[in-house]
Amino acid sequence: MVRSDQVTKTDTETQSPFIFRDGVIQTLLDLRVYRLAAIQKSAYRFAEQFTAVFDSPKEERLPIRCIFAPTVTEQDALETLRLFFQELLDQELREQVGDETRALRALIVAQAFSRTDLIRQD
Amino acid sequence: MFHDRARYQSTQGYQLAPVRFSRLDAARYVVTNDAGEYVVLSRQELVDFIGHSLPPDRPTYQALKSRHFLFDAHSRVALELLALKYRTRAEQLANFTGLHIFVVTLRCDHSCAYCQVSRQAEGRLEFDMSQEHADRALDFMFRSPSPALKIEFQGGEPLLHFERIRYIIERAKAMNAVHGRALQFVIASNLSRLTDEVLDFCRVHGVLLSTSLDGPEDLHNAQRPVRGGDSHRRTLDAIQRARQALGPDGVSALMTTTHASMERVEDIIDEYVRQGFRSIFLRNLSPYGFAVRQRASRQYGVEAWVEFYKRGLAHILRINAQGYPLQEEFAAILLQKIFSPRGSTYVDLQSPAGIGIGALVYNYDGAVYASDEGRMLAEMGDFSFRLGHLSRDSYESIMTSETLLAHLSDTMPEGAPMCSDCAFLPYCGADPVFHQATKKDAVGHKAFSAFCKKQMGVLRHLIGLLEDDAQARDILMGWR
Ligand code: SF4
Numbered sequence: 001m002v003r004s005d006q007v008t009k010t011d012t013e014t015q016s017p018f019i020f021r022d023g024v025i026q027t028l029l030d031l032r033v034y035r036l037a038a039i040q041k042s043a044y045r046f047a048e049q050f051t052a053v054f055d056s057p058k059e060e061r062l063p064i065r066c067i068f069a070p071t072v073t074e075q076d077a078l079e080t081l082r083l084f085f086q087e088l089l090d091q092e093l094r095e096q097v098g099d100e101t102r103a104l105r106a107l108i109v110a111q112a113f114s115r116t117d118l119i120r121q122d
Numbered sequence: 123m124f125h126d127r128a129r130y131q132s133t134q135g136y137q138l139a140p141v142r143f144s145r146l147d148a149a150r151y152v153v154t155n156d157a158g159e160y161v162v163l164s165r166q167e168l169v170d171f172i173g174h175s176l177p178p179d180r181p182t183y184q185a186l187k188s189r190h191f192l193f194d195a196h197s198r199v200a201l202e203l204l205a206l207k208y209r210t211r212a213e214q215l216a217n218f219t220g221l222h223i224f225v226v227t228l229r230c231d232h233s234c235a236y237c238q239v240s241r242q243a244e245g246r247l248e249f250d251m252s253q254e255h256a257d258r259a260l261d262f263m264f265r266s267p268s269p270a271l272k273i274e275f276q277g278g279e280p281l282l283h284f285e286r287i288r289y290i291i292e293r294a295k296a297m298n299a300v301h302g303r304a305l306q307f308v309i310a311s312n313l314s315r316l317t318d319e320v321l322d323f324c325r326v327h328g329v330l331l332s333t334s335l336d337g338p339e340d341l342h343n344a345q346r347p348v349r350g351g352d353s354h355r356r357t358l359d360a361i362q363r364a365r366q367a368l369g370p371d372g373v374s375a376l377m378t379t380t381h382a383s384m385e386r387v388e389d390i391i392d393e394y395v396r397q398g399f400r401s402i403f404l405r406n407l408s409p410y411g412f413a414v415r416q417r418a419s420r421q422y423g424v425e426a427w428v429e430f431y432k433r434g435l436a437h438i439l440r441i442n443a444q445g446y447p448l449q450e451e452f453a454a455i456l457l458q459k460i461f462s463p464r465g466s467t468y469v470d471l472q473s474p475a476g477i478g479i480g481a482l483v484y485n486y487d488g489a490v491y492a493s494d495e496g497r498m499l500a501e502m503g504d505f506s507f508r509l510g511h512l513s514r515d516s517y518e519s520i521m522t523s524e525t526l527l528a529h530l531s532d533t534m535p536e537g538a539p540m541c542s543d544c545a546f547l548p549y550c551g552a553d554p555v556f557h558q559a560t561k562k563d564a565v566g567h568k569a570f571s572a573f574c575k576k577q578m579g580v581l582r583h584l585i586g587l588l589e590d591d592a593q594a595r596d597i598l599m600g601w602r
Contacts, residue, residue: 044539047569090145093172094543097138104201105140108156111205112212 018081020074025050025081028061029088036062038091045087049080135174136187136194139204143168144545144578151545152585157207158460158548159189162589210463211548220268221481223494224259224290225276226251227283228486232312232353234346240501241278250283251486256290258512259484264297265517266482270304274332276494278486281315291327308332313360313373314348321367331364333357335375335397337383337390345380358397365398375399379406379430381422387434395446403451404434406576408495408556424572428579435583442597454601456584459549461602488512490520492529495555506558529554532564540568546581 018025029039039062043052050072055063066084068077111117143153143163151168154160163171163182170176171192176183178194186192190204228249230241242249263271273294275287291307298305307329316331324331335357336342342354364373375397377383377390387404394402406427431452438450483491488511491497496507507529510520520526535541535552544550553573557566568574587594 041539041543044567045569047567090143093169094143096172097141097143098543100138101140104137105156108140108201108205108208111202112209117202 018078020068020077023068023070023072023077025066025068025077026063027066027081028063031057031060031062034088034092035095038088038095039064041091041094042084042087046080046084049084050077135178136176136192138172138174139191139193139200141191142543142545142547146582146585146589150589152582153191154545154548155189155191155204156548157190157204158211159191159207160460160545160585161185161189161191162585207463213464218268219266219480219482220270221272221274222259222263222266223274223276223481223483224251224256224287225278225483225485225497226256226280226286226290228278229282230277230279230312231282231314232279232346232348244282249278249486251286251484252488253286253289255484255486255488255512256286257293258488260290260294260297262482262484262490262512262517262520263294264301264303268303270306272306272308275307275309275311276483277310279312279315280309281311281313281320284315284320288323291323291329295327306330312346312348312353312357313364314353314356316360316363321363324364324372325367330371331368331373333361333373333375334378335361335393335399336377336380337386338393341382341386341389342393344382345378361397370398374401376403377405379404379422379427384422384426384430387430388437391434391437391441391448395441395448400447401449401451401454402438404431405452406431408498408559424575424579428576428583431580432583435587439587439594439597443593447600449601452580453584453598456549456581457598457602460584461599482509484512490515492526493555495559499555499559502559504558506564507555529564538568540574546577549581550577 018027039054043054043064046052050066050068053065053067055065057063066077066081068080072080139155141153141155143151146152146162149164151163151165152160153163153168153171161182167176167182171182171186176186176192183192187194187197187200190197190200190207193200228240228242229244229246231244233241263273273290275290277283280287287309294305294307307327308331309324309329310332313331313333323329334346336345339354342357343351346353348356361373361375375394377394383390391402406424407422435450435453438448441448481493483494483497485491485497489497489500490509490512491500492507492509499506500508507525509515509523509526515523532554535544535547535550538552541547541550554564556573557571558564560566560572566573584598588598589595
């Protein structure tokens with residue numbers, strides 16, 4: 001999550017809360033909102049669009065630098081970052097699903113290949 | 123390890139089943155389960171579903187429940203059913219290896235620019251498969267547990283070594299008197315050497331022919347040069363004769379998409395209709411041989427191919443709507459994966475990869491490869507998919523070789539980054555040779571993978587059609 005005190009509008013037209021400077025956008029992600037696993041998976045998915053460089057977290061906030069290729073325009077970079085934040089939300093949901101269903105998936109796979117019934121009826 | 127069902131019951135009204143989801147478009151998500159069933163949800167529905175706040179009286183709730191995406195107190199046998207469906211999909215793996223490719227010669231009379239093997243001049247007999255290697259390969263083939271065995275003859279131009287084909291088919295049939303498998307034979311040929319003797323043999327032994335037809339005359343001849351410059355006419359003549367001898371389905375055709383084809387997908391499809399074919403496989407060029415030798419300006423990216431594919435599919439759907447049944451094979455494979463309880467056995471889209479367990483390739487020189495693409499990669503100097511040699515190795519040592527097992531465990535997409543939580547995973551597969559060729563790594567970083575972009579692009583398009591276009595859905599459902 002972007003902290004409000006981090007928000008600086010670069011130009012009034014894009015109304016973007018991010019600054020694109022020398023091919024890089026820097027921001028902070030709130031680790032109370034996004035799990036580290038969700039952040040890392042999102043960065044992996046966006047590896048073709050930018051390289052994510054993480055610094056050590058400070059007070060539950062993770063500094064991230066998104067480094068774009070030299071040919072990427074500011075407009076494209078800002079749009080990519082918008083999609084990256086959508087992806088973060090998706091990944092966060094996936095982590096929730098994973099936490100809730102991991103044991104069940106193992107049971108279903110075990111049941112599928114077991115000769116005895118592993119799920120006791122009532 | 124018995125547990126009460128209650129242990130898996132949520133206190134929040136319903137329990138989520140293990141699911142994966144991916145964006146379908148800007149507003150909707152595809153959600154799949156391990157049995158390969160799918161639903162399409164809006165973002166709000168997805169958030170409600172995962173947050174346990176979907177009211178039971180909503181149609182979405184019922185749809186999710188009936189397809190085992192959630193369990194509630196009334197889902198009595200849902201877990202068992204899901205496990206059963208999962209097993210049905212996985213079971214086909216136990217029947218490996220069904221496809222056995224015999225490269226009977228590397229000699230060829232064509233000089234196609236996109237050829238992916240090192241074709242040899244017609245007189246160079248040292249590039250033919252020996253009888254000794256053919257015998258060993260047949261022994262290997264009958265060791266495989268698959269109840270159905272398909273022998274495909276490849277080259278070069280395999281009909282230049284027809285005597286070896288004849289020998290292999292006759293011997294396979296004789297051996298099968300003991301083994302009792304369902305045998306199928308296919309010769310992949312440019313048909314330039316399709317003599318009456320060959321046709322008679324094919325008719326008597328139930329051999330099918332598969333040839334190349336790249337589109338209308340100018341395009342086909344430009345892509346498939348042969349002395350006389352009339353490959354198209356010769357191919358059509360041969361198809362005609364083959365149909366007369368073997369029946370209308372005795373010969374099938376494959377096309378290869380080059381840079382020159384990109385603007386002409388409708389022309390290519392129309393040519394297939396003109397020649398009476400009922401199916402066409404819109405294939406992209408594999409990253410071997412020709413594709414990597416081409417100048418950058420003659421190559422095309424995966425995004426361009428996906429657009430080519432969508433245009434082609436739209437044209438095929440129009441042709442079907444006008445009353446001519448024409449099936450697109452790539453879509454048909456994916457639809458089987460989506461809707462058939464058993465998925466599809468198409469070798470190039472298996473999970474784990476179809477290499478070795480889906481297909482084995484016996485090269486003219488006795489080398490054994492895990493797939494036809496693995497043989498092509500070897501032509502480029504990368505022997506990652508060479509499993510051994512017919513003269514030196516046993517079937518057991520090849521099937522349990524470190525090379526094969528490492529590739530198989532690497533290509534379980536359930537464990538691969540990005541694939542592990544991708545909704546398209548049950549319909550996708552792994553293509554380790556592609557990733558080895560393009561990234562020098564059999565798993566590949568999927569964010570950069572053209573294979574992944576192609577799969578996602580085509581699957582999103584197909585599911586979008588199934589959801590949004592009733593007429594297209596009717597036609598596509600007939601291809602499963
Ligand atoms: S290769 Fe791509 S489309 Fe296929 S399962 Fe992996 S991430 Fe999904």
